[in-house]
Amino acid sequence: MIVTVKKRDGREMPFNIEKISAAIEKAFRASGELDEQIKASQDQLNLLGNDDVLSSTALQVAASAVGLLEAEGKVKPEIEEIQDAVEKALTEGGYADTAKSYILYRAERTRIREVNTRLMHTLRDITFSSAKESDLKRENANIDGDTAMGTMLKYGSESAKHFYTMMMLKPEHSRAHSEGDIHIHDLDFYSLTMTCCQIDLKKLFKGGFNTGHGHLREPKDIRSYAALAAIAIQSNQNDQHGGQSIPNFDYAMADGVRITYRKAYLSNLVKALILFTGKEEEEILPVVKKLHSEMAEMGMVATLVPNEKFQDAEARELSKVYDTEMVMKAQKFAEKQAYEETDKTTFQAMEAFVHNLNSMHSRAGAQTPFSSINYGMCTEPEARMVMRNLLLTTDEGLGGGETAIFPIQIFRVKEGISLNPGDPNYDLFKLACKVSAKRLFPNFSFQDAPYNLQYYKPGHPETEISYMGCRTRVIGNNYDPTREISFGRGNLSFTSINLPRIAIKMKSVDLFFKELDRMLQLVSDQLMERFAVQSRRKVKNFPFLMGQGVWIDSEKLGWEDTVGEVIKHGTLSIGFIGLAETLVALTGKHHGESEASQELGLKIIGHMREFCDKESKRLGLNFSLLATPAEGLSGRFVRMDKKKFGIIPGVTDRDYYTNSFHVPVYYKISAFKKLSLEAPYHALTNAGHISYVELDGDPTQNLDAFEKIVHHMAKVGIGYGSINHPVDRDPVCGFVGVIGDCCPRCGRSEGHAISEAKIEELRKLYPGMPAFKGIR
Amino acid sequence: MSEKELSKYGEGVGFERIRRITGYLVGTIDRFNNAKRAEVNDRVKHGV
Numbered sequence: 001m002i003v004t005v006k007k008r009d010g011r012e013m014p015f016n017i018e019k020i021s022a023a024i025e026k027a028f029r030a031s032g033e034l035d036e037q038i039k040a041s042q043d044q045l046n047l048l049g050n051d052d053v054l055s056s057t058a059l060q061v062a063a064s065a066v067g068l069l070e071a072e073g074k075v076k077p078e079i080e081e082i083q084d085a086v087e088k089a090l091t092e093g094g095y096a097d098t099a100k101s102y103i104l105y106r107a108e109r110t111r112i113r114e115v116n117t118r119l120m121h122t123l124r125d126i127t128f129s130s131a132k133e134s135d136l137k138r139e140n141a142n143i144d145g146d147t148a149m150g151t152m153l154k155y156g157s158e159s160a161k162h163f164y165t166m167m168m169l170k171p172e173h174s175r176a177h178s179e180g181d182i183h184i185h186d187l188d189f190y191s192l193t194m195t196c197c198q199i200d201l202k203k204l205f206k207g208g209f210n211t212g213h214g215h216l217r218e219p220k221d222i223r224s225y226a227a228l229a230a231i232a233i234q235s236n237q238n239d240q241h242g243g244q245s246i247p248n249f250d251y252a253m254a255d256g257v258r259i260t261y262r263k264a265y266l267s268n269l270v271k272a273l274i275l276f277t278g279k280e281e282e283e284i285l286p287v288v289k290k291l292h293s294e295m296a297e298m299g300m301v302a303t304l305v306p307n308e309k310f311q312d313a314e315a316r317e318l319s320k321v322y323d324t325e326m327v328m329k330a331q332k333f334a335e336k337q338a339y340e341e342t343d344k345t346t347f348q349a350m351e352a353f354v355h356n357l358n359s360m361h362s363r364a365g366a367q368t369p370f371s372s373i374n375y376g377m378c379t380e381p382e383a384r385m386v387m388r389n390l391l392l393t394t395d396e397g398l399g400g401g402e403t404a405i406f407p408i409q410i411f412r413v414k415e416g417i418s419l420n421p422g423d424p425n426y427d428l429f430k431l432a433c434k435v436s437a438k439r440l441f442p443n444f445s446f447q448d449a450p451y452n453l454q455y456y457k458p459g460h461p462e463t464e465i466s467y468m469g470c471r472t473r474v475i476g477n478n479y480d481p482t483r484e485i486s487f488g489r490g491n492l493s494f495t496s497i498n499l500p501r502i503a504i505k506m507k508s509v510d511l512f513f514k515e516l517d518r519m520l521q522l523v524s525d526q527l528m529e530r531f532a533v534q535s536r537r538k539v540k541n542f543p544f545l546m547g548q549g550v551w552i553d554s555e556k557l558g559w560e561d562t563v564g565e566v567i568k569h570g571t572l573s574i575g576f577i578g579l580a581e582t583l584v585a586l587t588g589k590h591h592g593e594s595e596a597s598q599e600l601g602l603k604i605i606g607h608m609r610e611f612c613d614k615e616s617k618r619l620g621l622n623f624s625l626l627a628t629p630a631e632g633l634s635g636r637f638v639r640m641d642k643k644k645f646g647i648i649p650g651v652t653d654r655d656y657y658t659n660s661f662h663v664p665v666y667y668k669i670s671a672f673k674k675l676s677l678e679a680p681y682h683a684l685t686n687a688g689h690i691s692y693v694e695l696d697g698d699p700t701q702n703l704d705a706f707e708k709i710v711h712h713m714a715k716v717g718i719g720y721g722s723i724n725h726p727v728d729r730d731p732v733c734g735f736v737g738v739i740g741d742c743c744p745r746c747g748r749s750e751g752h753a754i755s756e757a758k759i760e761e762l763r764k765l766y767p768g769m770p771a772f773k774g775i776r
Numbered sequence: 777m778s779e780k781e782l783s784k785y786g787e788g789v790g791f792e793r794i795r796r797i798t799g800y801l802v803g804t805i806d807r808f809n810n811a812k813r814a815e816v817n818d819r820v821k822h823g824v
């Protein structure tokens with residue numbers, strides 16, 4: 001006789017046969033197997049009601065299930081055992097369809113229970129472990145998982161992922177993602193946002209803009225230009241799940257310098273005239289102001305590099321009122337003073353800009369905006385002043401001399417503009433190398449790489465190549481070939497393929513390509529599913545991105561309009577990681593070791609690119625191939641493959657898969673060779689790419705070598721590159737550079753203390769030393 | 777010895793080590809996930 005049952009959590013509960021029959025009833029309803037019998041009983045006005053047919057049959061089946069259990073001698077059956085018995089009783093009773101629906105019902109319940117359990121485990125991990133011990137909390141290093149808002153963000157993110165996996169993704173996509181064949185990036189934002197955008201600041205600033213929390217007027221000097229640039233990045237960050245970039249930082253900020261100079265020139269001219277003529281400000285100021293505004297209407301304004309047309313006209317007019325010699329002297333004074341003041345103000349503006357981007361909050365305070373800026377091509381003196389000061393403040397570092405993490409700076413390199421001695425911006429390129437050798441930024445983008453050059457039209461900054469700092473690149477436009485520009489566009493979503501797994505499974509090259517094709521099609525379909533969800537979003541869902549006309553053509557839409565049409569300018573990208581491991585699995589050697597492997601590598605990536613081009617044509621959209629950054633993904637695929645296939649030397653024997661098409665980080669190779677091998681992949685990965693090399697020691701001591709590497713990047717056709725070197729800092733004495741076991745400045749080793757006397761002694765040598773706020 | 781010579785600044789304070797994680801920086805290495813940490817440890821220098 002069964003009195004109690006054992007629940008899944010181990011508790012014993014009183015046995016209740018009605019619970020079993022209720023589940024069986026549901027199964028009968030789902031299968032419809034009793035429908036005819038019920039109908040018959042209704043038609044005959046049988047004494048038994050229709051529900052009674054159902055419940056009595058269910059009870060009968062439940063009773064025979066109990067009989068089966070008792071026959072097996074079970075006294076305290078477990079839930080699973082009871083369910084097995086019910087399945088058996090249904091089959092034996094001749095209710096095959098109902099047995100089937102009961103099994104399905106059971107499987108569905110199990111799935112929901114597992115997902116719920118997993119979600120609860122995840123939430124518990126987020127709640128009770130610190131980022132130090134929880135890998136999950138360090139999935140994205142830019143989010144501080146230890147803070148309250150960081151934790152809240154993680155709750156939301158993990159719950160959203162579970163929800164979309166269960167309720168929104170097609171089962172085949174969901175399965176491929178959770179089993180690690182593919183990785184759907186930013187799944188937590190699946191139904192909400194697109195990835196990123198290149199913000200055209202010039203367009204945004206015209207007439208001012210609204211952050212959603214208030215209107216900001218058109219900026220009126222370089223300080224407000226820089227402040228508003230940071231606010232624009234911050235505001236847009238909240239409407240997207242990826243990063244924000246400014247493609248025309250040099251051009252846009254130059255406008256601010258122009259206005260600042262004009263104002264400074266006017267005020268200094270007035271000051272000089274007051275001094276020289278002995279007249280009052282009330283008399284002079286209106287005269288000069290009126291003159292300047294009349295001249296401005298005729299297109300004559302004071303400029304950073306003085307222009308004769310303005311100077312002469314101004315001298316002529318002012319000489320009618322004041323002594324000519326005095327006027328000329330005042331002009332000279334005003335030019336010199338205004339230049340110096342503008343330069344100083346610009347430096348402060350850039351300093352504040354960098355500080356803002358490293359301290360202002362986005363995403364409820366969990367992180368600073370993920371920001372990038374592109375510059376380097378504008379040769380106007382005002383733009384050059386902006387770039388020089390930006391580089392100088394980057395070189396100085398933040399308040400305590402720390403290296404700024406944001407913005408990611410991308411210096412555009414082009415022959416005839418910045419690459420070679422004699423080029424108008426060569427001095428800035430040299431400075432960029434020097435700063436990068438100390439601070440890791442700027443990175444370098446290469447306008448002359450053929451696949452970048454093909455879009456470039458001189459005099460049209462929107463056709464210059466722009467990168468999102470992480471590497472994303474948007475320029476070609478299959479949807480609208482008349483708009484092959486970067487401004488106002490970005491990536492919509494991307495999904496990466498686990499390339500090494502295909503190689504491990506398929507073993508032969510032929511089969512590899514077959515399976516790769518299947519996977520490419522699966523990802524394309526998944527991207528289109530997501531695109532359909534994104535297309536249904538409305539302008540009001542993106543108050544800044546779409547509401548303020550940041551995204552291309554969104555200014556033509558109304559608040560309630562869907563964004564489906566305008567987001568066709570964005571890209572749907574297919575990514576990949578672990579080309580090196582893929583090649584090892586297929587041939588035994590990666591592309592750093594063997595020419596044949598390099599050839600195969602290019603064939604694989606070339607094939608993927610062809611697929612993207614084909615899908616673009618077929619669907620009239622922009623499919624592109626991405627060399628996935630894979631911060632969080634680097635460990636996920638290999639962990640799963642290790643479990644599935646065991647340790648395979650050179651393939652699954654490390655804790656990470658190699659980034660995109662890179663030559664493995666552990667492989668000894670010269671910087672030049674590495675870059676030459678990786679460059680051809682840049683040409684194929686039109687959704688974005690980056691290559692970097694690791695330099696030993698302190699590259700600021702060898703700037704020639706640094707510059708040589710950048711030149712080599714340009715020569716071999718790298719699109720976007722950077723040079724890595726250790727950047728260490730001792731927070732106690734403020735030293736920045738390479739620190740081995742001991743700090744070269746104060747001599748302390750990691751974790752050890754120095755005395756206050758020593759600090760005072762050092763401060764005499766290094767007056768800029770920050771005050772250490774730690775406890776003694 | 778005077779108090780100044782005896783006082784201890786920076787006991788238990790480590791060095792900050794910034795490395796490029798992919799195309800971007802993320803602050804010091806202790807914020808890297810396990811896989812990325814392993815990768816950074818494996819990185820070899822490239823000769824020029």
